[in-house]
Amino acid sequence: MINKLLIVGCGLIGSSILKKVCKKKIAKKIFVFEKSKENQRALKRFKLKFELIKRMDKKISECDLIVICAPLSEYEKIFFACNKYSKKNILITDVGSSKKDIITKINRIKRKDIKWISSHPIAGSEVSGPLNGNENLFLNKWSVIIKQKNSQNKEMKKILKFWKLLGSKTVTMDAVQHDKIFAITSHLPHLIAYNLILTATNFKISNKDNVLRFSAGGLRDFSRIAASNEIMWRDIFFNNKSNMLKVIDLFIKNLKIFKQDIKFNRKNLESKLKNLKKVRQKIVLLKQDTSKPDFGRV
Amino acid sequence: MINKLLIVGCGLIGSSILKKVCKKKIAKKIFVFEKSKENQRALKRFKLKFELIKRMDKKISECDLIVICAPLSEYEKIFFACNKYSKKNILITDVGSSKKDIITKINRIKRKDIKWISSHPIAGSEVSGPLNGNENLFLNKWSVIIKQKNSQNKEMKKILKFWKLLGSKTVTMDAVQHDKIFAITSHLPHLIAYNLILTATNFKISNKDNVLRFSAGGLRDFSRIAASNEIMWRDIFFNNKSNMLKVIDLFIKNLKIFKQDIKFNRKNLESKLKNLKKVRQKIVLLKQDTSKPDFGRV
Numbered sequence: 001m002i003n004k005l006l007i008v009g010c011g012l013i014g015s016s017i018l019k020k021v022c023k024k025k026i027a028k029k030i031f032v033f034e035k036s037k038e039n040q041r042a043l044k045r046f047k048l049k050f051e052l053i054k055r056m057d058k059k060i061s062e063c064d065l066i067v068i069c070a071p072l073s074e075y076e077k078i079f080f081a082c083n084k085y086s087k088k089n090i091l092i093t094d095v096g097s098s099k100k101d102i103i104t105k106i107n108r109i110k111r112k113d114i115k116w117i118s119s120h121p122i123a124g125s126e127v128s129g130p131l132n133g134n135e136n137l138f139l140n141k142w143s144v145i146i147k148q149k150n151s152q153n154k155e156m157k158k159i160l161k162f163w164k165l166l167g168s169k170t171v172t173m174d175a176v177q178h179d180k181i182f183a184i185t186s187h188l189p190h191l192i193a194y195n196l197i198l199t200a201t202n203f204k205i206s207n208k209d210n211v212l213r214f215s216a217g218g219l220r221d222f223s224r225i226a227a228s229n230e231i232m233w234r235d236i237f238f239n240n241k242s243n244m245l246k247v248i249d250l251f252i253k254n255l256k257i258f259k260q261d262i263k264f265n266r267k268n269l270e271s272k273l274k275n276l277k278k279v280r281q282k283i284v285l286l287k288q289d290t291s292k293p294d295f296g297r298v
Numbered sequence: 299m300i301n302k303l304l305i306v307g308c309g310l311i312g313s314s315i316l317k318k319v320c321k322k323k324i325a326k327k328i329f330v331f332e333k334s335k336e337n338q339r340a341l342k343r344f345k346l347k348f349e350l351i352k353r354m355d356k357k358i359s360e361c362d363l364i365v366i367c368a369p370l371s372e373y374e375k376i377f378f379a380c381n382k383y384s385k386k387n388i389l390i391t392d393v394g395s396s397k398k399d400i401i402t403k404i405n406r407i408k409r410k411d412i413k414w415i416s417s418h419p420i421a422g423s424e425v426s427g428p429l430n431g432n433e434n435l436f437l438n439k440w441s442v443i444i445k446q447k448n449s450q451n452k453e454m455k456k457i458l459k460f461w462k463l464l465g466s467k468t469v470t471m472d473a474v475q476h477d478k479i480f481a482i483t484s485h486l487p488h489l490i491a492y493n494l495i496l497t498a499t500n501f502k503i504s505n506k507d508n509v510l511r512f513s514a515g516g517l518r519d520f521s522r523i524a525a526s527n528e529i530m531w532r533d534i535f536f537n538n539k540s541n542m543l544k545v546i547d548l549f550i551k552n553l554k555i556f557k558q559d560i561k562f563n564r565k566n567l568e569s570k571l572k573n574l575k576k577v578r579q580k581i582v583l584l585k586q587d588t589s590k591p592d593f594g595r596v
Contacts, residue, residue, distance in 0.1 A: 186517070
């Protein structure tokens, strides 16, 4: 049980945490900091017991656990406020999707006694904002907890327990490993989806409207992914820059080989497609998706 | 009402047509040609009234309409059989995803009196085979009917009516326009999904298993698309080669610019992501997808 919890940033992830924490009574008192006026209005309509704060100031000093659910580009400002106001040995976690660069940056500026155990719940959607908050967002999803050299067992345990209470399965890894894995499983797929939509909009066809009219043949699935929050994704791509550049290069190299296969090598193309199909079965076995066929959402 | 119908190839699409034709009593008599032993066994368990034929021979001569639901690489053989056995002025349609090259090729070899009105229902799934057949597969989906110079009104009307009876919305266009539109809305997205899965499997990470374990962050959606039938997609990529090469080049060009943005231009990156997000709303307005958020299939 947490005494006083502060959620910083109450969009999709923050509000989903808020709902679950209220439902499961995980904290005695909950503060929510949210700077968007629109989100503040939405939060006021929530029939939940929490205190909305509009400034990151002395209220912070009461809190025992702070969960940052804001874009990565806001972290510096948030830690400056925590440096100024938070109590000694405060425990902070976050939900950011990129780790190494931000941890290096924040470790340089944060007050030495502040304990920061970074985390990343693998949950989300193409929609954002508190109105889309969902108390079951973390249920049976992975939450990755980042081990740093100086991470102490006691704090690690507290953060692991927090995510378990929210319904997550938990796993620990270091920031370098995390950023590589999510560059390939999440960040590149999102960039590729954005790039595919971009390509669809600048490919010259006499009647442009037609392109989107017939998007059910594949494009629409990418458009969903490419409808994600732009600030969040700008920050992720930037913060995981070195891995992004590597995976983009590898992707282009592979695509150029595919192009050659399409030009000249029907046999090679077939055997590649056949092998790639098998990856799906592994993903289903790992319970990362259902085996239920998708005939299109209608 | 069709007198005698022949479905050539009874995988996902063929069996979905079969089910709907039986249900709506669209034909008096139905023949199904299927060469895979496994599919033949599955079809025998269907509690529907049709005759399974194992050779494309004299039985064809009875038919009034033939619907080809086989991979593009089988068309030549099928038309040779139709040339030999079908009655005069037989009407043939198909469900292939690529048009210009195959139409040119078949027009060269087919008997002059055979009427071929090519069509393409924009419906499917990552699964294949008759066991996945679904009588509602075409419901409210587009079916594209291809206009050729020599297409006659009477035959066009018959094929349009056929797809409407199956539940489709119909639209006509020429083969060149079709192949451009579907290169960008369907064929490139599928190739990109295959290429992303390939890149995920050859990106070096110390612990390889982890990659798929955490695929819920984006990769799994692509793995579904990359689980599609390899023969069908090999044939589509090959038959729409010239458009494929163009869209691949454009995709790589755009991706390289994205790479530069990630390296140097945070502001540009943000405004691009923001603009691309809007495409989603258009796709939803065009009823090509629902606006219901996707929190992952669990």
